[in-house]
Amino acid sequence: MKKYDERETLFSRIGLEKGSKEYLEFYSKNKDTKVDDDSLRRISFRNALRKSDKFKELFFPIIANNKLYIKNLHEMTEKYELKEKVTIPKGFNDNIKEITKYYGATDVGIVKLNDSSYYSHFGGLSESLDIENYGKLIDAKYKTGIIFTVKMDLEFMNRAPHYEELLTTEQAYLRVAEVGARLALYLKSLGYDSFSNNSELYLAPLVPLAYDAGLGEIGMSNHLVTREYGDNVRIGAVFTNMELDTDKPVDFGLVDFCKKCALCLINCPSHSISHLPRMVNGRQFYKFDDTSCFDLWTKTGTDCGVCIQSCPFTQGIDLEKVKRMKNNPELMKELIKDHLEIHGRRKYTKNDLNIVKIGGKK
Ligand code: SF4
Ligand code: SF4
16 A cells, blocks of 8 residues: 655645755655746745735735634644543444534544555644644554544635635634544543644545545545535544544445536636546545646635536535436436536636625625
């Protein structure tokens, strides 16, 4: 099994300081991405946002302190001392799922973690937590992953690629950190060491784990696509040494559905999505151009989200038909036709939401 290395991810690559020891070392081994990565290095989303200076002055601070909030959650969780161990009864996995939902998760699944679930090394993405970890080995010490989704706001996502998209994405990252922190605190209070992954510090890539946990399948967008909310969700994960019964991946026929749909690929403004399969550790992903995708983000000043907005599952789809669509190409075609009739090729709402309209409702 291939181990993922966070240093190879786009965010880690473009976070490297040009000319630094880490930069020289990385690109001596990875020459082919250097020129493209250099063009994307250290770009400010605030500057890139296509809005007036007044707009940026008033509305960018809505999310400017999210990382500070996440830092506090992280530090509180890490500092919290383990309490005396409580014996866990059989079937407690169901309680854990309900408790995670109580804390704010939309859906929850549980997986067994092994060495290859984890990144091999940190990619140095935790600057906002005042943690310097670039190149440090990751200790695969937790054996159970509690993986959850938090859904984003569809009204906001349907404004993608405009500022509302960034607002709902950032909101979801913050909620993920909150749910994870509360769950980790709870597990530690029962005497089980636990770690909450958050947008500033991951021990593992979460899409494969969310797939393993049965929360959805991997779509052509390379996102987790859930039946109920499509890819309009963010993923969180708490790793723990509490032993719990685990879930299994689901197969509702998404691989075949994506072949017929391809709306994310068609609508992607940077042509980053492809229909070509890419197998990673036995899970089907798709070839994807992360550089051209991020390049578009630097032009919109948001993280785009058009692929999320384009997905029929994001917009809501007949779940009764979805239950029967596997191995039924005609039903898949019918679902796509229904979607196109209601939403067109892409559901996009032009007018700003009141939250960023000066003077609000008028
Ligand atoms: S975020 Fe935008 S640019 Fe990136 S893959 Fe999705 S649609 Fe394409
Ligand atoms: S938009 Fe269509 S092709 Fe893309 S992930 Fe969603 S269902 Fe699959």
